[in-house]
Amino acid sequence: MRPFKQALNIAKKEWRLLLRNPHGLAVLFLMPAAFILVMSFALKNTLTSANVEFPNTGWVIEDSSPIATQWAGEWIARNGGERFASRTQLHEALRARQVQAGVIVQPQWLDEQGKPRADHIQLWLSNRIQPSAAGRLRAELSYSMLQVQMKIAAAAAGPFASILLGSASSAELLPATGALTIRYLYEIESGRKMSAVQQSVPAWLIFGMFFVVIPIAGVLIQERNDGTLTRMATFGVTPGAVLGGKLMAFMALNWVQLLLMLLVGRWLVPALGGDTLYLDLPIAWFLLMVLATSAAAVGLALVIAAHTRTFDHAAALGGGANVVLGAIAGIMVPRTLMPAGMQTLSEWSPMGWALDGMQAVFLGAPDAAQIVPKASLLLAFAGVCLLLSWQPIRHPERVA
Template sequence: MRLGALVRKEFLLLTRDYHALAVLFLMPALFVLLMAFALAEVNQDRLPALELVLETPQASEESAFFAAALGGQLPESRVLESGNQALPRIRLGNDFAEQLLDTEQVSLSLIFPAATDALTRQRLRTAVQVALAQTRLMAFLLDTGDLAADSSLAERLELVDQRTEIRIDEQELLASGALEQRANASQHSVPAWLIFGMFFVMLPMANGFQREQQSGILLRLRCLGVSMGTLALSKLLPYLAINLLQFVLLLAIGVWALPLLGLPGLQLPGSAAAYVLLASCLALAACCLGLAIASLARSGEQALMLSGGINLILAAIGGIMVPRSVMPEAMARLAEISPMSWALDAFLVLLVGQGSLSDVAPWCARLLLFAAIVGAAALFLFLKRLNDTQWTTHN
């Protein structure tokens, strides 16, 4: 009876706190939508167009072919003859045509402005290497007579493309061992920001606890004989329900809202029971951590710093903000301690690998173990905080 009344009280307080509702629902939804938009082209292997300058001190058939081949490697990009210093530059040497067949090193240089990001640098290096290899092949075919000297640029490009064309059938290896066509972009991006959003439950939990302690509500409840376990459950259960609602809402945004915005919709293959298990374990881990933060923080400012800081750190090392595949080895190993990393792996097994309940069970077991350890620490801190409040009040 008391537990039900306390849970109802938490829900009423939360529904009147518009800032907390925004943190729990609006902000995660915006994260999912904005990051899906921001990474739409990257996740679909359709990288944004570039603008660069190709300097050719001595125009020749070889340099013209190189420019055309480079344009083929960077579709929709603009290759300019001149431009400002803020653009990446490719500079061909004066003896570019003569060196194609004579030496292994062709006179060519790449010049990057300091602000050029790593992805753009790598894309340009790869495009230049392929275009240069195609240009050398063209020169070799001309030298051997396999390509007519009077052939047009289009004919040369067509023949070289035929000689260098490679088709790769990319498939996903499912958890069952079967092969399936490649998963869509949303199945990689939506889960990460869904997990990140669910862990924001720490902030309203901590703030609510601070308000109740400062107003004396916690002390009055203890004076009425409400047990510590009942108080702790009254804090956990409402936010567990909210986390589960977040899970459903954010998945629904991925399934139905993203297609309305022109993005690939999230597909949910696999067992419904596996999603329920993952949602429950993830919510429990997030709420236990939230209870621990609430018990540790001594003010609203501390609650904000601890909850926000821990959330960002777990996301940074857990592969949410930066994929583990691009992390250094030491950082990738460190990611294994983040519950966000476990939840993300379980999500990818479900969404991309089309896994079953047994496939996500190991990751869910880690989340449950984390919840048990952090929850036990949270209960200890919670009891200590209540006892400190009573002692301080009576003295």
Template sequence: MLRVMALSLVRDRGALVLSFLLPPAIFVIFAAIFSATANDELPLKVALGKGNNVEAWDRFEEVLRAEPSLRIVGATALDPKDVSRQVEQGTVDAGLFIRGETGGDKVPPLLVLTEPGKPLAGGILSGKIRSLITAEMPDMALSTTVLAIEPLIGGLTPAQTERLETATAALATGDRNLDEAQDLVETAFVGPQKRHNAAVTYCAGAVAILFLLFSSMQSAAVLIDERNSGILDRIAVVPRGPEIVVHGKFLFLVAQGVIQASLIFATAAGFYGVDVIGNLGLWLLVTLAASMAAAGLALAAAATCTTKQQAQAVTTFIVLVCSAVGGSMVPRFMMPLWLQDLGRFTPNAWAIEAYQGTLWRGEALTEMLPELGGLLGLAALSTMYAVSVSKRRLRV
């Protein structure tokens, strides 16, 4: 039995390669994700803004742009509303607006803007800013702290002012160290402040597309058994037989996916207050697009594979890699930047962003066209590919 199973695996080259390629591939993805979080190098995409007459903070902007763990997206904005808009739209993980010198009004000179669905991103950015100021600009931290406490102590004497200037100059040249930069950063949430948690909406979308892919792949694999048993040969003799087979299974998989997603979001609405009913039209459109993409991709994989064992390895590989890179297992902002860029081309990322835009951000249809276009385009191309391959495989 050992020899028979070994020969069966060796002769099926596709299953052989994927059976031993999938484990290290998944390991590389998760190792890249968790190594970034373990060594305090979690990358963030940041929108940067700076008010007028804050030349004293120009050096800090250079420090931010040189920091490898931060990707400053676009040019420096002049209005905090522009930074806030980018955070709300989800194009960046967090935003930073440099107010500059604020005198003694107790308003921190740095404002971190984050979305309620990504509170961790705002906390990470705030910590990174404090660390950079302490390490690279201790003189700025000291000057800002003195401006805040000077009104409380009735001003500084000339001697104290001289000693302060000397200490600030020493900090600027690196001759002295400042232990901590406090009261320099304020964090504020932007976007909708709804009753339910944004993380629940994210989780619902991530789980929905994950199970849509898994169930579609499993159901579509029946196509291989039907082809090998000769059942499809009888259907193929009728006009447009291969198209009937593929399109019929496509419709079933789409209907199955819509029901599955409906159950997931009904649970989210009932237990966590996610407003599905208030956005029913757009939610249904996103669900149909996600189900169609999962169905098309599953049929393309089933049409390509020749054995059930090969199909199991291929479909598992596709689902796990797309889910890991696309954000169904770990939020994409916690991944290295190269993985974030790669994840943008997965159906998981498109579906999650579309659900977030519909149920959390309240976006209009036109704002979700890129994600919906990606899902529908994948569905169309995959289904056409499955029909083409089926025509060649079926003996007509």
């Protein structure tokens, strides 16, 4: 019985220590609960086809035939959407998220026999459209063209086939010719097909950069506990200098990390049979996003390290915060799989701002309207974090 009592007393001691460690308990209980909530909502509609919302659609009618015009008009009246005068206007609407998809009816949409040509329809999709919504749109377009074909065939004996477009129905549809041409926005802008590595590298690069909290916490907490920060203050080293030095050092560490991940995507992944990461990026926008993302990541790490007493607390808080922010931002689950509400929420995460800017750089042809607002938000976030870190660095003995 004595060994059992000893083991029981040790267990009681461990429980007392746990109860005195709220940060550890938060990681054990609150972080998994928050992660379950975030992931449950993020994956809400991915495992069911029910209640798939029809995407807001824009139309460009390049075919001058009255049948094409009437078909598009009836579709818009029935399913919603709007017409655009040109592909350029449709492209801008997709970039501004005014519409989620675009349908371009090319010239000579009807062949010599009066059959709709599916290969004369281009379907442009937003980078964020849900696959289920895109699938529904594609199916509805194919079904609608089959209806047009059947009605024209039924009216072939008369000269006014378009009159029957709104009234005919059929239980037997004839196959349309060809297949829809589907292009995502990033394919339109970059001129190449999207690959998994091109989409995953910017996401996981951002996630890795924010984990700089681990080395920062180790250095800063040790400096505070052994009195290094106090001794530097006696030599006239200001809190601004301390924060500035750490910001520069760990941002440089982020850049080395970035270089390694780019090399992995460019050389190691294809060597193992995967797709190649394209690095023909707009260098100015890329460097701006790297600078802003790195500043935000180091700033957040400094706040956490400055306000925690032990490395274990900082690692637990920083790791948990990064996981939740990454899940909200669309790193754990691609935004295309998220419902609209979660996609909106992701825009409030610093990692979400970084992901928007980085994916614009890696996946398309970015401009100032896409990059500058996200970079500004990240730099402002970094500035706020540095301000919040100032007081604990100035008075390290007051950190609870």
